[in-house]
Amino acid sequence: MLLYSILFPIISVIAIVLFLIRYLTERQSLITTILWAILWLFVILFSIFPKASENFARLFGITRGLDFIIIVVFVVLFYVIFRLFSKLDKLQDDVNKIVKEVALSNEITLDDEDE
Amino acid sequence: MEYDVTVEDKNQTYVVLPAYNESTRIRPVIEAIAEKGYNMVIVNDGSTDNTLEVITECKRKYPDKIHIYSLLINRGVGVATQTGFDAVLSFSPKYVVSMDSDGQHSADDLDNVIRPLVSGEFQAVIGVRPFDEMPFTRNFANNVMNLLTRIFYRVNVTDSQTGFRAITYDALKKIDINAKGYLISSEFIREVNDNNIPFAEVPIKTIYTPETQAKGTNAKEAIKIFIQMVRHQF
Structure with a gap:
């Protein structure tokens, strides 16, 4: 058995547990937890059974299993970056509003300075 | 017919000055505006130097002419100007001007800038800087921004990036500005145009010093504005 087929499932299990904790402590929605769990389950599947990726690849017309995994990783990463970007933008707007x-509501008067 | 700007007109005009780290430059700007008889709303944009202290000292000299607001953290010229516009609405002025606080603009141009509003012919004014006096890189960046403003906001103006602008109280209430940085210049023009607010372009002086050249629309800012303009299309 290769090293990655031991290491990746361990990392995946830890990740799933962390996502579950985030859900249980109400820091994350159920749908987000499920989507991340599915992703990490696929990591476990492809680590233990690398050949499985070829079946998925063929479904999408891709010849090599590894190509399929790389494409999926890119799509997921781009999506995560987009989400982060949108959230950051919203946070910036919120900060602007508050500031x-x-x-x-606090016009600076000369009395403020004298105090 | 040439309209005279009266003392009454000046009393009913508020100049919005966003200020970020301008402690060495803002005092003469404030004093020149106050001496001309205009009111001011100065917004300290989270400056890390003693800009706020300098502004407060100026307020001691002209207590009735200056209103000060201070953003807790630096949020950029867009948010600072918006804050000034929002603050100014509570004073119900007749005319609102916004100009740079780094000494790039001359208070001598204030009368000329509000004159088209006083005459009642226009409800907004854009101060046009002399492009031939601009350093090459600045000139190029501003020409590109004019082109982008024309493409994305469908408004053709001589100087889309000017920080010197004036608007009537009624027109200001109609426009909605959300820009964070230097995009505010183009967004102001877009809002004026989209709301069918008649506007004039008035030539203004620009005083370029190494310090004023370090700020404003350079190539880097132009790229940031371009990205924001593209995003606003969606």
Whole structure:
């Protein structure tokens, strides 16, 4: 048995457990937890049975199993980056709103400086 | 017919000044505006130097002319100007001007900039900088931004990146600006155009120093504005 087929399933199990903890502590939605769990289960599957990736690859018209895995990884990474980018953008907007509101409700007067 | 800007007009005009780390440059700008008889709303944009102290010292000198607001952290010229516009609405002025606080713009141009509003002919004014006096890189970046403003916002103006602009109170209430950085210049023009607000272009002076050249729309800012413009299309 190759090293990656031991190492990757261990990492995947740890990841699934962490995602479950995040869900149980209400820091993550159920749907996000399920989607991440499915992804990590596939990592376990392809680590233990590398040949399985070829079957999935053929489904999408890709010849090599490894190519399929690389493409999936790229798609997932791009999606994650997009989500992070959107969330960051929303957070920036929220911060702007708060900073603006705080400033508007606290006009600086000379009395403030004298205190 | 040439309209005179009266003392009453000046009393009903508020100049919005967003200020970020301008402690060495802002004092003469404030004093020149105050001496001309205009009111000011100065927004300290989370400066890390003593800009706020300098502004407060100026307020001691002109207590009735200056209103100060301070953003807790630096959020960029877009948010600082929006804050100034929101603050100014509570004073119900007749005219609102926004200009740079780094000394790039001259207070001598204030009368010329609000004159088209006073005459009632226009409801917004864009101060046009002399492009032939600009350093080459700045000139190029501004020409590119004019082209992008024309493509993405469908407005053809001589200077889309000017920080010197004026608008009537009623027109200001109609426009909705959400830009975070220097995009505010193009977004202001887009909002004015989309809301069918009649606007004029008025030539203004620009005072270029090594410090003022370090700020504003350079090639890097132009790329950032371009990305934001593309994103706004979706």
